[in-house]
Amino acid sequence: MKKKSGLVVLSLMLVAVLMLSACGKSGGNGNSGTGATNNGAGEPTKEPSAEQVTVTLAGWGASPEEQDLLNQTLKEFEAKYPNIKVNYEVIADQYMDVIKTRLIGGEGPDVFYLDAFEAPGLIEHNVLEPLDQYVTPEFDVTDFEKPMLDAFKQEGVTYGFPKDFSTLAMFYNKKDFEEAGIAAPPTTWEELQAAAIKLTKKEGGKTVRFGFGVAPELARQMFMIQAFGGRVADENGNAAYASPEAVKGLQLVTDMHNVDKASGEPKEVGAGWGGEMFGQGKASIVFEGNWAIPFLESNYKDLDYGTAELPTVNGKQGTMAFTVAYVMNKQSKQKEAAWQLISYLTGKEGMKTWTSKGFALPTRKSVSQELGYDKDELRGAIVAGAAYATPWQAGATLPTIMNNFNNQFVDAFMGNSKLEDAMKKAQDVANKEIAAAK
C-alpha cells in the first residue's frame, strides 16, 4: 500500500515537471520578445521620448549581392531612426504559404513583401493595413509609376507601396543573329517567327538550339491573351480565356512550337528557366525581365547579347509587368514604426540605395531618372515597357484560374490537345471550382 502511494507521488511529480518545463519554455519566449525592446531603453537616443521598438520584416531570398544591398538599406534606416530595430528574416521557400499560415496564427511579420498577383486575395481577407492614413505630403505618392501603384489599390484604398518592378523585354543573342544574317531584332511577331525559324539549329534530328525560348504559363502569356482583345478573367472573377480572341493570341505561341518547331520551353533542353536556357546558348531569343541581367552577368560573362522591346502582336505593343510591394500586417503592434520602415524603403532615399546596383528597377519616376535606367543599354527596353505593360494580376480568384490554365496550356503547347479544347476545358474546370468555393 505504501509503495503504491509512492508511485502516485512519483507520477504526479513527473507530470508537474513536464508541465513546468512546458510553461518555462513559453515564458522564456515571451521574455525574449520584450527583452529586445527593453535593450536600448537605457541608452540615450536622439529622441529620448521615443521608445525602443523592434519591427519584423519578412521577404523571400535573393542572390547574396541583393541581400547585401537590402541589409545596407536597412542599416541606413536604423541609423536614421535609432529607436527602431529591424528584425529582417528570409523565408526560403513557399513564401506565400508560410506568410498566410503565420497570419492565421497571429504570428505574422509587421512588414512583408507581397507580389501583385497575390495582393487581391489578401486584401479580400482583410489582413492588410490600409496605408492612406499614414501618408504625408513629403512621401509624394504621385511620384510612383501608376500601374505599379494601382496593383495594390482596391476601391481607392492603398494597401502597399511597390518597392521595385520589372517588365519583360526581348533578350537576343548577338552572335547567333550575326551567324543567321539577321541585322536587327524583330519588331513584329511575324518577324520574330521568321527569325526563330532561321535561328533554330538541329543536330541529328534533335533540336540543340531553339530560335525562341518560351515559358508556357499564364504569368508570361497574359499579354498574348489580350493582344486580340481577349481577357483572363471577367468582372465576376470567372476565367474567360477560352474566347476566340484570347485563343487567337495564344495560338501564335503554340503554333511556333508545334507547326514551325522553332520554339521550345526550357525543360525540353534541360534548362530550369528562360535565362538559363538563353545563357547556355540553347535559345537565341527569350522574353525575360531585369532579374536575368545580373544572372547572366555572373554566370555567363562572355555572352554577347542585347535587349529590345517585345515585338508587336496584332500591331500593338504589349508586355507583362511584375511588381512587389511592402505591405503592413493589420495585426501589427508597431504600426507607426512599421510605417516608418515602409516609407523609408519605398521613399526616395531608401529606394535609391535599394535600386542603385540595378538588381531591381525603381518604381519612383524621380529615382528612375536620377539613376538613368531609361537610358541604360540593357535596361532601357525593360523600363520602356512600363508604359504599356499588363500587370501580372487578375483578382482574388487568379490562383485557381492560373492553376487550370497552366495545366492545360502545357498540354496544348506540347501538341497533345487542340488549343481551343484545352482552353475550354481549363475555363470550365476553373469556373466550376470558383463557383464551388463560394
Added chain:
Amino acid sequence: MAQASPWKRKLKNNITGYLFLLPTILVLGTFLFLPVFYSLYLSGHKVNLLGEVSYKWIGADNFVRMSGDERAWIALKNTASFALFVVPLQTAFAIMLAVILNAKLRFKNFFRIVFFMPTVTSSAVLSLIFMWIYNSNGLLNKFLELIGLQGYNWLGDPAVAMKAIMLMNIWSTAPFFMVVFLAALQDIPDALYESAMLDGAGAWRRFFSITLPLLKPATFFTVVMGIIGTFQLFDQSYIFSAGSGGPNNSTLTVALLIYQYAFKNLDFGYASALAVALAAVIMIVTLIQRKLFAEEKLN
C-alpha cells in the same frame, strides 16, 4: 472497510496507471487525436481562418462538392493507378532482392548496405537527384540514346511524368520491404528445402511451393503498408511538379490536392473533407485486402 476497499483500490490503481500514461496521452492527444477530430470537425464546415475567423456548418456539402470536382477524381485515379502499378512491382522487387541476399553470397553485408541505401536517404533529396537524372539532357536519356532508344522529356511530358515518379518510388521503397522479407526468409526451416530436394524439386519449384507460401504473412504486411504509403504520395509529385500537379494534372495526387486546397486556396473545410475521404478510401482498401488474405489462410 474491507468491503469498500477493493473498489477504491481498483480506482486508485487505475489512477496511477493513467498518470503514468498521461505524458503519452498528452503528446498523442495534442499531435494525433486532436488534429484528427479537428479535421473531422472542419470537414463539415465552411472555414475561413485568415482575416475574420468563421466556421459555418454546411453538413455534407463538402462531400457533395467532391463528386463534382473533376480534379478530385483525376487525383484519385492517378493515386489508384500509382498504387496499382507500384505496389505489385515493389513487392516483387523486394522479394527478389531478399532472395538474392538470402543466398550464400560473397560480400553479403556490402550488398545489404547498398540495397538498403535508398530507404535511408531522404525522399526529398532523392527527388532532387532524380530530377537531374530525368533531365532532358540527363543521365537516363543519355543512357537510352547509347542503347539506341529515344529519350523523353520525362518531367515535362504528361504521358510519362507519372511513370518517372513511379520508377523512382519503386526503387526507393523496395529495399525497406526487402528487409521484411529477409527476416521472413530466415524463419523458413532449411529442413523443408532439404526434403523437397530429396523429392527432386528444382530451384523454381522450391521457390514457388515453399518460399512464396511461407512468405504470405510478410507479403500481406508489405502490400498493406505499400498501399497506405502510395495513397499518401505527396513529396515526390510535389517536388517534380513544383506543387502544381501538372503537366495536365498528370502528377496530381490526392495528398497534393489537399495541400493545394488548404494552403493555396485557404479552403480548409474542403481540404479536410478530402483528407477524411482519403482516409476512408485507404481503410476500405485495407479491409478488402484483409478479407482476401484471411480467406486464403483458412484453406
